[in-house]
Amino acid sequence: MQLIKNYIAGELKEPAKKKYLDNVEPATGQVYSQIPNSTAEDLELAVEAAEKVQPSWAGLSLEKRAEILMKVADAIDDHSNELAKAEAIDNGKPFSLAKAVDIYRASANIRFFAQAITQFSSESHAMGDEAINYTLRDPVGVVGCISPWNLPLYLFTWKIAPALAAGNAVIAKPSEVTPMTAFLLSKICIEAGLPAGVLNILHGDGPSIGDPLTTHPKIKAISFTGGTSTGAHISKVTAGMFKKLSLELGGKNPTLVFADCDFEDTVSNVVRAAFSNQGQICLCGSRIYIERPIYEKFKQAFIQKVQALKVGDPLQEDTQHGALVSKPHMEKVLSYIELAQEEGGNILTGGKQVTLEGRCEKGYFVEPTVIEGLDNDCRTNQEEIFGPVCTIMPFDTDEEAVTLANGTQYGLASSIWTNDLKRAHRVAKQIEAGIVWVNCWLLRDLRTPFGGVKNSGVGREGGLEALRFFTETKNVCIKY
Numbered sequence: 317m318q319l320i321k322n323y324i325a326g327e328l329k330e331p332a333k334k335k336y337l338d339n340v341e342p343a344t345g346q347v348y349s350q351i352p353n354s355t356a357e358d359l360e361l362a363v364e365a366a367e368k369v370q371p372s373w374a375g376l377s378l379e380k381r382a383e384i385l386m387k388v389a390d391a392i393d394d395h396s397n398e399l400a401k402a403e404a405i406d407n408g409k410p411f412s413l414a415k416a417v418d419i420y421r422a423s424a425n426i427r428f429f430a431q432a433i434t435q436f437s438s439e440s441h442a443m444g445d446e447a448i449n450y451t452l453r454d455p456v457g458v459v460g461c462i463s464p465w466n467l468p469l470y471l472f473t474w475k476i477a478p479a480l481a482a483g484n485a486v487i488a489k490p491s492e493v494t495p496m497t498a499f500l501l502s503k504i505c506i507e508a509g510l511p512a513g514v515l516n517i518l519h520g521d522g523p524s525i526g527d528p529l530t531t532h533p534k535i536k537a538i539s540f541t542g543g544t545s546t547g548a549h550i551s552k553v554t555a556g557m558f559k560k561l562s563l564e565l566g567g568k569n570p571t572l573v574f575a576d577c578d579f580e581d582t583v584s585n586v587v588r589a590a591f592s593n594q595g596q597i598c599l600c601g602s603r604i605y606i607e608r609p610i611y612e613k614f615k616q617a618f619i620q621k622v623q624a625l626k627v628g629d630p631l632q633e634d635t636q637h638g639a640l641v642s643k644p645h646m647e648k649v650l651s652y653i654e655l656a657q658e659e660g661g662n663i664l665t666g667g668k669q670v671t672l673e674g675r676c677e678k679g680y681f682v683e684p685t686v687i688e689g690l691d692n693d694c695r696t697n698q699e700e701i702f703g704p705v706c707t708i709m710p711f712d713t714d715e716e717a718v719t720l721a722n723g724t725q726y727g728l729a730s731s732i733w734t735n736d737l738k739r740a741h742r743v744a745k746q747i748e749a750g751i752v753w754v755n756c757w758l759l760r761d762l763r764t765p766f767g768g769v770k771n772s773g774v775g776r777e778g779g780l781e782a783l784r785f786f787t788e789t790k791n792v793c794i795k796y
């Protein structure tokens with residue numbers, strides 16, 4: 317059985333207390349590796365290493381820092397098959413998705429911020445003939461990055477890349493549910509020559525290592541992606557410590573389909589938006605509102621496409637719908653399907669656990685599920701299920717669509733499907749969300765601000781927003 321290790325001061329290390337957690341392959345239900353459940357003692361070693369090396373890392377020329385990060389990105393590409401397979405095994409997502417999306421984006425994230433830092437300029441403000449102000453943006457120092465299980469290496473690198481590029485030393489914690497690709501990345505960093513201590517990776521769960529990490533006095537900024545309740549907990553335990561916090565939290569994203577959309581293209585993309593990664597993407601559109609004149613036609617075409625999704629072993633090339641990430645998560649999703657029925661919902665397709673034959677007979681598979689007949693205020697439509705479950709509802713006017721879309725505590729992402737340009741602009745402006753896609757979904761430009769409003773988060777990632785988060789701003793005013 318493979319033993320995952322921490323990455324501290326450039327070396328792979330066992331945890332000080334020798335405590336381990338089981339790591340399960342969700343497609344088979346079998347424990348296949350063990351991961352350190354790290355503690356404050358491991359954190360101390362990591363902070364010491366990070367503090368020691370950070371000034372020299374920040375002191376490298378931008379070109380040199382970028383060059384080293386580029387080597388890490390290249391090494392990820394060199395190992396892309398191995399990483400994609402590891403991600404599919406660890407998370408349950410189809411190998412094809414892991415290869416095309418997760419691992420592709422992991423190296424793209426690092427490459428993007430390695431380049432971005434060489435273009436990161438700051439402002440100056442002239443005060444006539446009297447004085448000039450200029451802005452310095454220095455690295456924060458030692459920063460913490462905490463990521464979730466749904467896009468393991470993709471989101472892990474999305475955080476560490478800007479932090480490292482900006483000259484910080486990083487203590488990062490991947491999800492204990494999907495630790496494998498972050499572990500493989502530690503080996504890749506050693507191979508690529510990342511200076512020891514610049515990146516430290518500690519494995520383990522929230523109580524054992526998450527809490528010590530977020531409350532450590534020497535860690536001055538925390539970039540967190542995960543659930544809204546964990547985000548609230550981190551806000552509470554760090555209150556009064558004056559840390560920079562970036563919180564990317566849950567979503568319950570609306571998809572607005574207008575009668576004048578490009579019908580076939582919209583149906584295909586709304587299926588993708590609802591069920592990619594088994595619906596376990598924070599940006600997935602799980603509440604689908606359809607303008608009444610096309611409701612029935614859309615419903616039939618949508619169901620047909622959902623039923624055609626191939627559920628199967630994540631390692632098979634033709635699988636489109638893999639396993640859910642864990643048994644507790646599968647049980648949570650199934651309990652929401654039950655709740656939806658208690659709330660009066662009608663299951664149009666799906667609704668059940670799938671038992672596959674062979675290697676995956678004990679895996680955590682759930683059918684892609686579509687539900688109708690629920691009102692907007694029920695729990696099924698208000699709470700984040702984070703699985704292959706969506707609801708469909710009709711609407712009559714633009715105003716009603718916007719009210720329904722905005723009627724939850726969340727505000728992460730949304731998509732609008734229409735050929736009416738004025739309506740697209742008007743509705744996009746009215747939607748309470750950090751991200752609005754029009755006639756597309758998950759079309760990403762890494763320079764754009766990324767994040768949510770309301771209970772979906774605080775702060776923005778992406779492009780300059782991320783580089784600003786990972787730097788401290790200082791104004792220098794010089795009198796002529």
Ligand code: NAD
Nearest residue numbers: 463464465490491522526527542543546564565566567598
């Ligand atoms: P989670 O909140 O349970 O865990 C996220 C990370 O936080 C994990 O690494 C976990 O170990 C860690 N953690 C748990 N308790 C902690 C504590 N007390 N202190 C510090 N760290 C702690 O979330 P999850 O179940 O892994 O991920 C799913 C959630 O993430 C969903 O709500 C989803 O919407 C959200 N998400 C949001 C975005 C976004 O960009 N907004 C992206 C992906 C996922």
